Amino acid sequence: MASSTGFLLLAMASPLLLLNTTNAEEVVSSGSEEFPPDQDALWAWLQDKVQRLEILEAMNDKLGKHILQQQLNIEEKTRSGGDSGIKAERTEMDGLKSYYAGTLSIGHIHNHPDFPRTLGLGELHPVLNGVDFRTRHNDYSLVMPSTTSSAYHATQDVPFPEIPPQVSSKESVDEQIAEMREWFKAWRDSDHSVRDYRPYFKPILCYLEGAWTTEPQSGFTEPFFSTRHQLDASSWDDLHQKARFESGSGIKYDSENMAFLPNKFFNGTDGKLFLAQWNYRILCHPIKATLGTQHLKAHEDLGARLSRRKTIEAFQATRGVRYSISADDEEDFYESGSLLDRLMREIPGKDNYNANLTDDFNGLTKFDSYSDHPLNAGYYHQWYKEGEKDHNQIVRRGFHDRNLFVAETTQEEIAALRVEMCETKAWNGKVVCAMTEKRVSYAIPLEIVFLTPLHAWNPYNIVYKGDASSEAGQTVVADQRSGKLTPDEALNGTNSVRYFHTPAHFFSGGDISTDVVNDTDGVMGVLDGDGKMRQVMASGVHVFLPDIVDVGSLRTRYPVMPLYDEGSMAWKEMQAVRDVLMDLEGYQQYLQYIPSAFNASFVRLVTTAPKTLVMSSATSEDAGYHHHKMSLSPRQYLALVDHKETLTIHSLLDSEHTHYHELEIRYFKDEFKILSCDGDFRCQHDHGKVLRESDDADPMV
Numbered sequence: 001m002a003s004s005t006g007f008l009l010l011a012m013a014s015p016l017l018l019l020n021t022t023n024a025e026e027v028v029s030s031g032s033e034e035f036p037p038d039q040d041a042l043w044a045w046l047q048d049k050v051q052r053l054e055i056l057e058a059m060n061d062k063l064g065k066h067i068l069q070q071q072l073n074i075e076e077k078t079r080s081g082g083d084s085g086i087k088a089e090r091t092e093m094d095g096l097k098s099y100y101a102g103t104l105s106i107g108h109i110h111n112h113p114d115f116p117r118t119l120g121l122g123e124l125h126p127v128l129n130g131v132d133f134r135t136r137h138n139d140y141s142l143v144m145p146s147t148t149s150s151a152y153h154a155t156q157d158v159p160f161p162e163i164p165p166q167v168s169s170k171e172s173v174d175e176q177i178a179e180m181r182e183w184f185k186a187w188r189d190s191d192h193s194v195r196d197y198r199p200y201f202k203p204i205l206c207y208l209e210g211a212w213t214t215e216p217q218s219g220f221t222e223p224f225f226s227t228r229h230q231l232d233a234s235s236w237d238d239l240h241q242k243a244r245f246e247s248g249s250g251i252k253y254d255s256e257n258m259a260f261l262p263n264k265f266f267n268g269t270d271g272k273l274f275l276a277q278w279n280y281r282i283l284c285h286p287i288k289a290t291l292g293t294q295h296l297k298a299h300e301d302l303g304a305r306l307s308r309r310k311t312i313e314a315f316q317a318t319r320g321v322r323y324s325i326s327a328d329d330e331e332d333f334y335e336s337g338s339l340l341d342r343l344m345r346e347i348p349g350k351d352n353y354n355a356n357l358t359d360d361f362n363g364l365t366k367f368d369s370y371s372d373h374p375l376n377a378g379y380y381h382q383w384y385k386e387g388e389k390d391h392n393q394i395v396r397r398g399f400h401d402r403n404l405f406v407a408e409t410t411q412e413e414i415a416a417l418r419v420e421m422c423e424t425k426a427w428n429g430k431v432v433c434a435m436t437e438k439r440v441s442y443a444i445p446l447e448i449v450f451l452t453p454l455h456a457w458n459p460y461n462i463v464y465k466g467d468a469s470s471e472a473g474q475t476v477v478a479d480q481r482s483g484k485l486t487p488d489e490a491l492n493g494t495n496s497v498r499y500f501h502t503p504a505h506f507f508s509g510g511d512i513s514t515d516v517v518n519d520t521d522g523v524m525g526v527l528d529g530d531g532k533m534r535q536v537m538a539s540g541v542h543v544f545l546p547d548i549v550d551v552g553s554l555r556t557r558y559p560v561m562p563l564y565d566e567g568s569m570a571w572k573e574m575q576a577v578r579d580v581l582m583d584l585e586g587y588q589q590y591l592q593y594i595p596s597a598f599n600a601s602f603v604r605l606v607t608t609a610p611k612t613l614v615m616s617s618a619t620s621e622d623a624g625y626h627h628h629k630m631s632l633s634p635r636q637y638l639a640l641v642d643h644k645e646t647l648t649i650h651s652l653l654d655s656e657h658t659h660y661h662e663l664e665i666r667y668f669k670d671e672f673k674i675l676s677c678d679g680d681f682r683c684q685h686d687h688g689k690v691l692r693e694s695d696d697a698d699p700m701v
């Protein structure tokens with residue numbers, strides 16, 4: 001075998017040797033594994049193999065190019081249909097109208113405040129720069145990129161805000177509670193005049209980041225840590241197989257631990273194709289700029305609101321609202337960035353906070369759009385400036401995509417995009433080419449979360465024993481302790497999955513000296529450092545905090561995730577129509593015809609309630625005592641009163657009388673008068689000529 005391989009290599013190295021051979025057909029068809037009988041046949045056999053190989057190689061290259069192009073086609077199709085954003089989520093409600101189908105909360109955001117750093121977020125189907133994917137159940141953690149290490153995916157915990165010294169310096173827990181409520185009030189009212197809440201109520205921006213990685217398909221890395229969910233796969237190939245099964249069959253893995261994360265070919269530095277793997281993660285960044293709740297404006301998502309029968313105001317108190325970020329003084333229009341853009345600019349890509357990359361692709365340096373410094377392209381950005389003179393051209397990444405934020409990186413784990421750029425040198429006419437490589441990741445914002453002093457506040461000095469699986473962590477539930485409100489069943493301290501430090505009285509009121517807590521869900525018994533049982537509640541992150549006495553229920557999570565559909569032409573037109581429809585009067589100058597709704601008689605019509613008129617009682621003896629009522633629609637009422645018309649109206653049947661009257665009525669001298677009754681001047685049974693207006697809107701009453 002060894003000698004024939006050597007022979008083959010030699011033959012391939014000098015294909016000319018093979019040209020005059022014949023009979024290749026015969027030899028090959030006799031079975032390619034058999035060794036050819038004589039030297040001529042051998043030459044022929046080899047020639048055939050080499051020709052086939054050349055054809056295959058050429059075909060392979062074409063196929064490779066075609067596959068690369070096909071991938072691009074699919075991405076471009078997605079890219080041009082919308083913006084980076086959420087495209088779909090698992091629906092759990094439905095009804096007759098298509099907009100009934102949805103979820104109660106945007107992105108399925110939900111509470112896990114019994115974990116110190118876990119934010120509930122369901123499965124999403126996002127699009128990032130044309131890449132469609134579907135996540136597992138996310139439940140992400142409060143972690144941020146490393147501020148010290150440049151290592152790939154090095155992270156650190158997002159710090160919890162400190163406790164105002166005015167709170168911690170108070171002697172008793174009761175006094176601390178009272179003072180802490182004042183800080184929440186100040187935050188609620190955005191009033192920092194007496195208590196400057198700003199250092200203690202810290203906004204963070206949590207974002208979704210995605211990139212093409214060079215991880216081999218046989219390998220596998222969990223996208224990001226979650227206390228509650230991990231992808232149910234042993235390799236990328238395994239994950240793809242399961243995702244195909246899930247999508248194809250329509251089943252749902254009940255663990256919600258499946259994801260569709262695509263792979264695709266890249267052309268490597270060696271000119272060979274390799275499969276890159278898409279991966280994503282969710283991280284948070286402590287915001288440096290000033291950002292308060294006043295910068296978060298609720299979106300009008302009419303379908304979601306109608307499906308829940310909520311007024312604009314009532315809808316705000318639900319988990320279904322999405323917000324957009326807007327500076328107080330921000331114009332409606334901007335052409336070089338928004339507050340969101342400035343916030344995203346604080347967030348580094350895969351090089352972490354040490355990122356320091358300039359981008360001078362094609363000889364043009366990119367500049368920061370807010371200053372004259374070169375852009376640090378290692379941070380997420382959308383707008384930048386460039387141009388040889390005064391770098392005065394404002395450019396937006398992503399063609400039309402309103403939500404695409406890009407950061408460049410040097411990490412080898414990210415697949416490189418490569419392009420050869422050539423230029424003709426003016427002085428000698430020579431063409432000089434150079435290969436440029438870029439590795440990038442993409443991001444979109446998900447949520448603004450306000451961390452509060454509650455996460456670190458522990459006025460009862462309850463011992464936090466760390467990881468629930470550690471030896472110390474396990475003592476929390478030893479002896480079947482479950483957190484019930486008795487010293488024997490109360491938790492013995494807290495751990496990473498039972499994080500209860502906030503005095504229940506803080507939320508519910510109640511009397512701390514007798515330990516009576518007003519009716520409040522989620523109160524746990526926990527032994528403090530001295531072994532005394534305390535009534536406490538979860539101290540992690542809530543979407544809405546439980547009601548705080550004298551303060552109310554405050555929202556701490558503000559979803560700001562954009563939607564893919566918002567980038568489509570149809571959505572833009574629809575949003576304009578909706579804006580007009582929601583404020584017809586404000587937009588009337590843009591209407592083609594002024595709707596009658598705006599004229600005074602229409603307004604009077606729609607603000608007039610239906611009326612009831614009552615005929616005076618019958619006085620004739622034969623019919624007995626009775627009267628008749630009749631209802632007037634607002635239109636009939638106004639025809640009579642405003643337009644002095646004469647109307648013919650039937651009285652309703654009286655409960656005891658099976659007759660009705662047909663009346664001609666007019667309104668004059670401030671009274672409703674009967675002109676004729678069943679064709680006669682007077683009604684039978686001696687009903688009077690004047691009708692009384694009744695306050696009963698319903699004539700049947």
Ligand SMILES: *[C@@H]1O[C@H](CO)[C@@H](O)[C@H](O)[C@H]1NC(C)=O
Nearest residue numbers: 061064065068267270271272
């Ligand atoms: C990959 O890049 C090399 C140049 O680096 C090129 O020769 C080759 O044709 C490319 N392959 C495909 C499939 O485009």
Ligand SMILES: *[C@@H]1O[C@H](CO)[C@@H](O)[C@H](O)[C@H]1NC(C)=O
Nearest residue numbers: 353354355356357358374376
């Ligand atoms: C980034 O790198 C440049 C040199 O490439 C250096 O002049 C600059 O000070 C660096 N910036 C930071 C913030 O480290």
Ligand SMILES: *[C@@H]1O[C@H](CO)[C@@H](O)[C@H](O)[C@H]1NC(C)=O
Nearest residue numbers: 465472475476492493527531
């Ligand atoms: C609670 O746990 C500590 C160890 O962390 C232990 O010393 C103590 O005895 C426990 N208390 C009770 C009441 O079990």
Ligand SMILES: *[C@@H]1O[C@H](CO)[C@@H](O)[C@H](O)[C@H]1NC(C)=O
Nearest residue numbers: 508509510511516517518549
């Ligand atoms: C809570 O209960 C206490 C009595 O136990 C009562 O005095 C107090 O007003 C209640 N607070 C609220 C907010 O209901």
Ligand SMILES: *[C@@H]1O[C@H](CO)[C@@H](O)[C@H](O)[C@H]1NC(C)=O
Nearest residue numbers: 595596597599600601602605
């Ligand atoms: C006002 O609207 C009504 C319809 O509601 C229409 O019949 C009437 O002609 C309008 N009047 C004026 C002055 O436009």
